[in-house]
Amino acid sequence: MERLTLTPRDVEYLVLEASVITPDAVCGKTLEEIAELPVLEGNTKWPLGRFFTITGKVADAAEDQGIIIDGDVPRVKYIGSKMTAGAVLCKGDVDMYCGAWMKGGRIRVKGNADAFAAIQMEGGDILFEGNVGDYCGASYRGDWRGMKGGNIVINGNAGVTLGEYMMGGKITVKGNVGINAGIHMGKGIGAKDPLPTIIIHGDSPGRVGAFMTRGNIYVLGTIEVMMPGFSPDGTEELEIDGVKTTFQILNGDHGEKGRGKLFVRT
Amino acid sequence: MEIILNTGGTAFQGACVKGGRKFTDEYTQEAAYCDINPEDFVALGKPWLVKITNEYGDSVVLQAKKTDRQQKGEIFIPRGPWANIVVTTYTESTGSPAYKNRKVEIEEGSGPVLGPVTLMKKYYSKRTNRTGRTPAEGGA
């Protein structure tokens, strides 16, 4: 895999929309061409090279292209959005829409990610080593079709509304989550489709699986406030990430006549 | 002590704002107070003034009002610049800041309840050096 390194320069800006930082956009181009790819600062278009020093090698196909962002970019949006193959590694923080609408490839963020990360993801793998903001793996605003596939792993904590309208794929959170995890989960999928899954190792303040109609949510920590629309339905021993745990099964959300399953560690 | 803050409009505060009396003492009367449940009021030591501090460390001094309209463990401050000192900007990514239902610290306060003009001068004087900060640090 060829590596292309973007090092943030010491230039001030308000906020950048850099949907060009994806393997698909850079592959097959020369370094000069890459430096001239447009990024948006509000209503102004700038070349990418104004904000990043670009070094390394470029591959011919997106699959063989790796991009390394060597530093913190907490105000650069759309990193790795809509990518289909290849890999992106960010050594610091990223802003909103990291890995949004992603179809394939891998993203790894060593710092924190802001809101709307990986929304409407369809495939690929994302690993956030820090925390992520709100609406991770959710649907785009106003759409009722959320994440369809792929795998998200969050080593830190997640914000509110994780996996809203989730239709497939898997999200694992090693830390805690905000309210509304898995809200509207399973809307729009049939009985035979593979079920979406959320695994929460930490705690949740509540509203887990609200409005949920299908899918599985596993909570290994505690839920502070249980949704009234769930009713207990026995216990089961399951293996999650190699560890056997006994779960209480709850069905719901009865407010929506849902058939989702919530597994809470007893 | 930790308590839940709600803010909201009242008709009298509304009349003040709509009537353009935003830089008068009347506005201070109608918006710079804090409704406290009687039990909490006693627990605070029947204060005249209270100091509210939010999770960012911003604080404001207000008049304390005892009222049984308030449930225990909650306070109410009318909408206005005083309440907004302690309202946080976290919006759950929906655009609507935490005007209601946010945990704050409350304690007996001292020092004057600032009038609207003094308050604006103290907290929001126009910065002369506007380029002094990189936008990247914007959030906090």
Place this chain on the structure above:
Amino acid sequence: MSSEAQEGQTSNKITCTDVTCPVCGLTCDDIEVEVDDVSVVTRNACIMGDAKFKELRSSHRITAPLINGKEAPWSDAIDKAAEIFVNAKRPFFFIGSETATEAMSVGIEIAEMLGGLVDGNATICHGPTVMAIQDVGQVGCTLGETRNRADLDIYWGANPEDSHPRHLSRHSVFQRGFFTGQGRFGRQIMVVDPRRSTTAEHADLHLQLKPGTDFEVLNALMTILNGFEPHESFTEVTGISREDIYKAADMIKDARFGVIWVGLGIASTRGKHYNASMAMRLTQLGNKYGKFVILANRGHCNVAGFNEVLAWQCGFPYAVDFSTGEPRYQPGEYSTVDVLRRGEADALFCMCADLGAHLPKRAVERMCEIPVVSIETAEGPQAFISDVVLPGVLDGMECEGTFYRMDNVPCYARSFIDPPFDFTKSNEDTLIQLRDAIKRKLAARGKTTETVEGAAETGSKATTLSEEEYVQRLDTLLSQPQS
């Protein structure tokens, strides 16, 4: 609605009937106003409406433009404002609600022209409720129907006694309508509010829930209506007894025409638009038993109007970004508080709203760092932090215009008096002047932009460059915007 200005005995006295009140979302259209040289007397208006009408003859009205707090000629102020926005990379336009839709429309046009952001009062008010409409859909009706038919009024997180003082007497509890001739005795009132508010005193059932548990209570009601038992932790979580919640469910089942009035208690607490979504789902379920509708108690007279105008101009209700040329919508990213908190905007236009008083401190602090232009009628926090203040015209009094009532019904408001200055006739006029000034400045700059484009083009044609040339070209490129 006929408004007639008659000359009274005293030469300058004007009496006017059926005036539309431009203050809260009810947009009452039965106000009588008497104005002479020194005083204003109103009839039918509530305390808030009366205060606004008194503005016509107040001592603190801003009648001249201010630049950095000092009076300045009108043309200078417009010029300075235009200069600020032409130079901005991410100008933010906040269109407040105390103005007519006609003015809002021009404001949005300017934002689009400059590739800026535009947002309205909904963002700190019922924005979440508007999002919920997109999420699950709203069963609504007009205020006329609630007045004539409703036999169950549910105030959820709303306190109209304070926010809409004439709500109870004109449109709900006490009004004797066509099918509700018994007034209060023919209606059931339920209030859901953690405070024992003044509205709660009228209630047959007051659910005094723990703050922030609206979502759980709504979900429990839906669970009961669907024939299931709420989870055992319900009472402990919400502070509402099982007896009360079943009573509430029975009231919903028994109603012939129920209305849920949602207030900011739903939109501003934890969960935001999902609280409103759940309330709308409950309304949809309620329609199994009788007619059920849900209405938002919109706070300002034309806050609904902004959503309407923006939606018909670019398809989205609020929080819109034009920076790529096409409208994009995302509350949480393009909404006022978030844009200011994140330090994205570099110039702010605030029209007919007191952001200085109503935004949280951290957001206002950002406003102190960037140039701010406001249209304001009276001194106050917003005027205090503004670099340029353009005097505002009182819509519905000094100029005519359209207001959207809280049930999205447009009401046309006439004017009955002239503004105290002659450089502008209405806020719409002010904005048109500002728009034209900006257009002129953009046209003057058009040339400079072209030369930059030209440079970029000749540059990209040369494909083989030595490293030195490349660095040189990059340097020139980097110091200028592309287009």
